[in-house]
Amino acid sequence: MDNIDSIRNSENAPRPVGLYPHARKVGNLLFLSGVGPRKKDGKDIPGVTLNEAGEIESYDIETQCHAVFQNVRTILQDTGSDWSQLVDVTVFLTNMKADFATFNKIYAQYFSEIQPCRTTVEVNALPTPIAIELKCIALIN
Template identity: 75%
Template sequence: MLYSDKAPEPVGAYPHAKKVGNLLFLSGVGPRKKGSKEIPGVTLDAEGNIAAYNIEEQCHAVFENVRLILEASGSRWENLVDITVFLTNMKDDFATFNKIYATYFKANQPCRTTVEVNALPTPIAIELKCIATLE
């Protein structure tokens, strides 16, 4: 089991990643900031519900968190082979996500599945589940 000291802490009893053979499996990664409950691009109301969010900011933050976990685990961005994307609002966010995603994956294009979910464990609009190879 692997943990990154730079990525946000898991919100449950699971590691950031796990090595199996020459593969690295990342647990679901969101856009939260390490050491706080801050979520880039999210405004919460008094009850802790999402009042407004910026999917662009969340996309950049989640990609950065994935990169931090990959590097801490002995892999790298270019080694990603499969990504499952969970969006809470496919209708409004998919085009923006897809545009940003394309800027991060010019040379390496992993397989990808994108699904809409009703909610995620914290007040976020995106989460990634990734598989990468190890060096």
């Protein structure tokens, strides 16, 4: 396997916050690194209000869900796959009790046709001040 050729990045999605690619192709699978709702350019996060210390003051999980799904779609398209090729989605929420019902409702709007496998877990925090992150696996040609 040629590691350089297997690395895939999107010019239209937010840059990773560390030393990792947006995606990596292995065989006929595309593994996406964790994707959050940040906007492409800058550190703005849709649906998040931060205080002066950079901590979350308030957030709108619905807005973040739509943004993260759009970022995943963009990365898939730009790296050789597409939304219909998703086979597995791992969801990280920072507040399962408050956000799961809203997330699940929005998720159903986006995934009713393709229904990939899904695991949803609650985490204490994510690397940036966000309330949701997705880790996805998709088929690729």
